Amino acid sequence: MTDYREILRLGSQNYSQRSIAQAAGCSRNTVEKVLRTASAKGVQWPLENDVSNRDLEELLFPEKYRNASMYTEPDYPYIHQELAKPGVTMALLWEEYCRKCHEAGETPYMSTQFGDKYRRWARVTKATMRIQHKPGDAIQVDWAGDTLPVYDPVTGEPSPAYLFVAVLPCSCYTYAEACEDMKTENWLSCHVHAFQYFGGVTRLLIPDNCKTATTANTRYETVLNRSYQELAEYYGTAVVPARVRKPQDKSRVEASVRFAETWIIAALRDRKFFSIREVNEAIAEKLEELNSRPFQRMVGTRRSAYLEEEKQYMLPLPAVPFETAVWSVAKVPNDYLISDGRNKYSVPYDLIGEKVDIRVTKATVEVFYHGSRVASHRRLQTIQREPLVKLEHMPLAHQKYLAYNAEDFSRWAMSMGPMTEKVVQHFLTSGAAPEQGYKACASLTKLGERYGRERLENACGRILAYSTTPSVRNISSLLKNGQNRPVKAAPPDNPNDSNRFGITRGASYFKKGGDR
Structure with a gap:
């Protein structure tokens, strides 16, 4: 059998067709045909170790097996394309494949062979992105473990800047942003910026079990942070936190976090930043380099994979970005x-x-x-x-207190009487500012409501009669004890009233020398 692996290996190293033919023990026409067909079908070196020459021959030249086999070969590119659509599974595609074969009078492969042959084709052609992750299905988010120092421009003291990372696991397209802390407000803002960077939203949002994402994640229930739930509802996505102590649930973001730590944090280790804005400007440059960096074992870059494989399956963004709450x-x-x-x-x-x-x-x-x-x-x-x-x-009492002013107190005092007016003017002018007397004036108005205008006016008059510094305490004491009431004059003695209270001895009885 032709050594297809050796032909592809030497072809990737730019050997001439004559040299490849000599090394592989075949003709130059065979080398030319193999390289041309491999390029047309997207088969490139390096290949997985378990991809045999027979697998390559079946993929590159299926017509050799079409007559020998009684089974109908599936349309692998079609299967790969349909698997990207939401809800499409291998079981569904196998049933559709069987139906077409029966209608055409052909014999289909069984489901196990159907799946194995597709996975072999996908592994050989490097079309492996959709095997584990559907495009536009999920975004995985996390904080990087390492930080970037930001220096105070005055004191020079460093403070850490934390790196937020969001990854689309299908294409590995990555977004990163630095924040001064990992609190809820920055956590939500980073999500909004990530959605804008990707130009869409996925069906699922997979965070870690940080407090900004979940308040509880037990075996029986998951309680989301209310702010995070509000963001998810606004964008029409569903939050599915990773299981506790199960990093494989978001292996892509774990790998991308390590990748970001290397190509962003480590790459910026010799630069000195004095603000978060400067850090994010540098991160944006490194992020473009990271997303444009060619894959090591796959064709293309993160950006090209996103644009070609995933962007069309992203959910649309709302007309207005979410207001972080x-x-x-x-x-x-x-x-x-x-x-x-x-x-x-x-x-x-x-x-x-x-x-x-x-x-x-x-x-x-x-x-x-x-x-x-x-x-x-x-x-x-x-x-x-x-x-x-x-x-x-x-x-109501506090509202009244805020409504106090000197003009209102003076107007009220004039309505009560001249003595009350003098007392109020003393309260308003005795301090450095009229506001210092507002409390005393307010207490005086309450005394007026309780005891009436006449009694308050009399009390103020009596206080001013013996003191030039009246106080609310003294006025209140007079009113409580009733000392503010005017004293009534005693009626004159009437000689005819000597017997008004019974038998009494008058003044003549006690006169010296008077008759007894």
Whole structure:
């Protein structure tokens, strides 16, 4: 039998046909025919060790076996193309192959031979991408173990930059991006950027079991992070986390992570970066080199494999990119303020002590209670000392406190009387600013509501009669003890009233020398 393996090996090394014919012990016409047919059918060196000369002859010159065999050869390129489509399996294609053979009066191979012959053809022609992974079916994502140092431009202190990697396992097309941390917000943003880089979404999304992806992944159930689930629903993909301690579930991304660590992190080891933006610019350059690098054992590159084999099967992107949102749960404290991690925002005061869901995006902070939105704020982009509070979220007493001003207090005091007006003016002018007297003025208005205008005016008059520095405490004491009421004059004595209370001795009785 012709040594097809030797012909292909020497042909890959650019030997002349005469030299190949001498080494393989065949004619130059045979060498020329073998090389031409192999090139047309995509058979290239190197080949797997278990690919025999008989396998090559059956593939390159099937007409030699067509008359000798009673079975009909399948259309292997058609099978390879159909396997790429969602839901198509070898069993389905074998049944269709059998149906066509029976209709044509031919004899089909059994299912085992059908599968073996296809896999042999795929292995010889390097068309192995779809054997384990369907194009456009899944994206595998992970964080690289190594980091890149980013130096502070002022102090020179280094801080780590973490590398996010996303891989399409069919074509091995890779996306990478550096982040300052591995928190949920960066995790979601990297996914959005990866989808945009790929130009589409896959049916499945396969992450590791990090907290930004899953909150629980047990033998019986998988609980996804709410923010991650929201992203998946927006893009119409399904999150299927890898099993715990089973890295083979995402072997492609594990291999691509190691590849990225070599051709991105290690390749940039001698460069010094002073911002995440600089790091990502350098990563983008290395990423283009990585995706354009030829495969060692397959024809083409990651990019060409993606464009030719996988892009057409990707799901379309939404018209608007996903707005990254981070969910959390918090118990409303007594000051009815919740936090986004940097600043505080108000919620309705009647939710004090209740647990609420907080949804934080780049521009907004939303609060939900039992699925209903109860508060919404614009998100502050810088750290502020004062919280962002809405008036309707405050109790009535707190709302009144915010509405206090000197003009209103003065107007109220004039309506109560001149003494009250003097006391209020003292409160507003005794401090460095009128606001320092607002509390005393507010307490005085409450005393007026409780005891009435007349009693408050009398109390203020009595206090001002003996002190130039009135206080709310003294005025309140007078009102509580009733000392602010005017003293009634005693009626004059009437001599005719001497016997009004019974038998009494009058003044004449005690006069000296008077009759007894």
